[in-house]
Amino acid sequence: MTFPITKAGRTAPFNPRDYLVPSARTFESGNYPVKTYKAENGAEHRILYGSKRTNMRLSLTYTNIADIDAELFLDHYDTVQGTFKTFDVGSVNGVSPTRGGWEGNKDALGAQTHGNNYRYEGPPQVQQLALGRSTVTVNLIGVL
Amino acid sequence: MALFTGASGKLFLNDTTENDVAGTEIAKVQNWSLSTSVSLVSTKTLGQTDDVFTPVGRSTTGSCRILYYQELPGLTSTTNSASTFLNKVFKQRDSAAGIVNGASLDQNNTDVPSKTFRLRLLIDDGTTDGKYIDMRVFITSASLSMSVGEVAAADIQFQCQGAPVKVEI
Numbered sequence: 001m002t003f004p005i006t007k008a009g010r011t012a013p014f015n016p017r018d019y020l021v022p023s024a025r026t027f028e029s030g031n032y033p034v035k036t037y038k039a040e041n042g043a044e045h046r047i048l049y050g051s052k053r054t055n056m057r058l059s060l061t062y063t064n065i066a067d068i069d070a071e072l073f074l075d076h077y078d079t080v081q082g083t084f085k086t087f088d089v090g091s092v093n094g095v096s097p098t099r100g101g102w103e104g105n106k107d108a109l110g111a112q113t114h115g116n117n118y119r120y121e122g123p124p125q126v127q128q129l130a131l132g133r134s135t136v137t138v139n140l141i142g143v144l
Numbered sequence: 145m146a147l148f149t150g151a152s153g154k155l156f157l158n159d160t161t162e163n164d165v166a167g168t169e170i171a172k173v174q175n176w177s178l179s180t181s182v183s184l185v186s187t188k189t190l191g192q193t194d195d196v197f198t199p200v201g202r203s204t205t206g207s208c209r210i211l212y213y214q215e216l217p218g219l220t221s222t223t224n225s226a227s228t229f230l231n232k233v234f235k236q237r238d239s240a241a242g243i244v245n246g247a248s249l250d251q252n253n254t255d256v257p258s259k260t261f262r263l264r265l266l267i268d269d270g271t272t273d274g275k276y277i278d279m280r281v282f283i284t285s286a287s288l289s290m291s292v293g294e295v296a297a298a299d300i301q302f303q304c305q306g307a308p309v310k311v312e313i
Binding site: 021022023024025062063064065100101102129130131132133 | 185186187188189190191192198200201
């Protein structure tokens with residue numbers, strides 16, 4: 001099961017209204033595995049332990065989505081055994097709904113470009129706001 | 145085509161039973177009004193330029209103006225004057241009920257479990273039942289005003305509890 005990118009009950013061919021697009025997104029680009037030491041004279045020494053950037057954090061908020069769509073995230077969290085397995089946030093028909101609204105290079109927000117895959121950093125947070133409507137926040141982290 | 149004026153308007157109050165009955169007609173109603181608003185939440189997502197909404201709730205409120213009068217000198221009408229409404233919120237201390245310095249907030253007849261009472265806003269179209277909206281309400285504001293050159297009247301504002309019970313409009 002891929003990360004939820006289409007709404008519940010929708011089948012191909014998809015149109016833009018079938019995608020689960022976040023209403024807010026935060027991306028932290030992570031870092032290369034660098035270890036920094038301070039010498040006694042105050043000079044900084046840095047050791048690069050790897051050639052791939054990792055630990056990018058992607059926080060996605062889906063505001064006021066239908067409960068049946070909110071449930072997709074809980075199901076997916078269960079499918080990947082919580083924070084254990086990694087997954088691809090995926091795309092459909094060349095569209096990556098999780099990056100909806102981003103007009104820069106698609107790779108810039110991705111983890112795969114740097115050999116990472118996303119996993120859940122913690123459980124999805126579901127806040128029920130009205131009858132049949134919830135806001136879901138998922139926090140993902142890119143790992144090698 | 146039938147148009148209606150204030151002469152076709154009526155207001156009924158039922159605070160003695162939860163049964164599906166119109167209740168007592170309030171005799172001296174100067175006006176009533178009803179408005180419903182729908183609350184929306186935004187479902188706009190990244191990449192969309194214009195607001196997109198979905199409805200999540202509804203609120204119905206209304207108001208009416210009832211004349212205050214006495215059918216006989218010294219005798220306050222308890223059935224259809226403004227005092228019917230006023231007595232639901234203007235209450236004297238009721239220490240007998242075990243409420244210190246206070247009084248019951250119940251707006252219904254004490255025999256009825258529900259704390260709300262029932263209003264029917266009716267447009268008399270000449271048929272048996274007419275066109276009406278039945279709802280259970282709480283009075284949220286009541287004010288009695290007296291001024292020179294004007295008839296004493298009470299302005300009542302009410303809020304519907306849940307959806308209206310019956311709508312035939």
